[in-house]
Amino acid sequence: MSGEARDACGVVGIYAPDEDVARLTYYALYALQHRGQESAGIAISNGDSMVVYKDLGLVSQVFDEPTLKSLRGHVSIGHCRYSTTGRNTWANAQPSFKSGPEGQVALAHNGNLVNTLDLKRQLDEAGGDPTPNRARLGSSNDTEIVTAFIARAQRQRDTRQALKEIMPRLSGAFSFTIMDEQTLFGVRDPYGFRPLCIGRFDSGGWVLASETCALDLIGARFIRDVEPGEMVSINADGLTSDRFAAPSVATCVFEHVYFARPDSALMGQNVYATRYRMGQRLAEESPAAAELVMPLPDSGVPSAQGYAQTSGIVYGEGFVKNRYVGRTFIQPTQAMRQQGIRMKLNPLREVIAGKRVVVTDDSIVRGNTTRQIVHMLREAGAREVHVRISSPPIKWPCFYGIDMPNQDELIGSQLSVEGVRDHISADSLAYLSIEGMIAATELPSDSFCTACFSSDYPIPIPERELHTKNVLETPRPRSD
Ligand code: SF4
Structure with a gap:
């Protein structure tokens, strides 16, 4: 994420x-x-x-x-x-x-x-x-x-x-x-x-x-x-x-994907185990030829471990995270901002260089961070970068308590999967299917809200509330 x-x-x-x-x-x-x-x-x-x-x-x-x-x-x-x-x-x-x-x-x-x-x-x-x-x-x-x-x-x-x-x-x-x-x-x-x-x-x-x-x-x-x-x-x-x-x-499936802590249980299911299974399913649905599976820390860790287990590709930590960059962090100057994500994550060249790398994360929202991640991995010597996302493309805004950008800022809404791959300059990009995501929870398939992936909103959103939230667009047809 x-x-x-x-x-x-x-x-x-x-x-x-x-x-x-x-x-x-x-x-x-x-x-x-x-x-x-x-x-x-x-x-x-x-x-x-x-x-x-x-x-x-x-x-x-x-x-x-x-x-x-x-x-x-x-x-x-x-x-x-x-x-x-x-x-x-x-x-x-x-x-x-x-x-x-x-x-x-x-x-x-x-x-x-x-x-x-x-x-x-x-x-x-x-x-x-x-x-x-x-x-x-x-x-x-x-x-x-x-x-x-x-x-x-x-x-x-x-x-x-x-x-x-x-x-x-x-x-x-x-x-x-x-x-x-x-x-x-x-x-x-x-x-x-x-x-x-x-x-x-x-x-x-x-x-x-x-x-x-x-x-x-x-x-x-x-x-x-x-x-x-x-x-x-x-x-x-x-x-x-x-x-x-x-x-x-219609519980929020994104709680299982990203929001809840991995040591919590949701609906009786441990969140870490669910995310691990999401990684396993991702490996089954979208294999990659690579020498290293690595997570975007911390949220991509369980899915990377699951992906590595099922694919048989070696798991490794390719980023070191600065755990002290938080909300109180003094915002970098414009010049420093070019460093972007490097404030939080630094790639381990010794682990990455010369390898074809699978990097996992739980979702792509705007796509800018993922693009920087791919760029950093290439700079660190990765031969190929294959991005695997343990949820489907986010295409629709959430009205039920998750703060997301407007729909026109959601890259999954604006571009096809190939378009996103091109934007982030990855060698390949694949998302977990909605079916695979739900199956990984091992809970009944009718238990969930999946609206930000599917536009299937459990409660219709009144027009006026759309405007209140500054979300001025009604859901549009999918772009891929
Ligand atoms: S739209 Fe539904 S699944 Fe998506 S974040 Fe909101 S509540 Fe969760």
């Missing part, structure tokens, strides 16, 4: 009277940092009142020891964000929070709603944000609207009843962790686009998290996934499950 499509967020929720909840939430967010690096926040309650602390930056930059010590309570939610609706501002950082005469509510969202404008209109008709001080803080995201809806419904009902009324009115992708002063809630949309799992501590406390890797880090054991269309409520009475919609499962 060229870092050109980004996940939308990681969410956490903890109910654990016998634990240091703020610290556990911090570590769980730390495990989910790959899902969002723009901002982070924690809301916590001691049963009577709630505190929210959030800021722009990485989890480790937002929180320090004194801050964590000041966050006391036994119910919490946490969030790390990459923006899909709304700019990267402090006000748009989550958890979002509303306080009204009947209570407080905080919400953390992974996903993206596709009826935001309708919800905004409904909220305005119902009287708008009920927060007495109108503390909207200039935020501009769909999450804020949902939180205001809940706060308004709280006026007549308890939070659980409010959620049961409101959730069926939402359309799009949402895995929420929500809390009032006493209760933690986890909600997953009927399609289950984004993951959300339930874990438990030996002490009896509960955890909700986007991925199982967060449970591992804080010593909780995996219990089960929150089901699509399910809401769980966790408080002193234990866990209660409500269904607010019949499931119509």
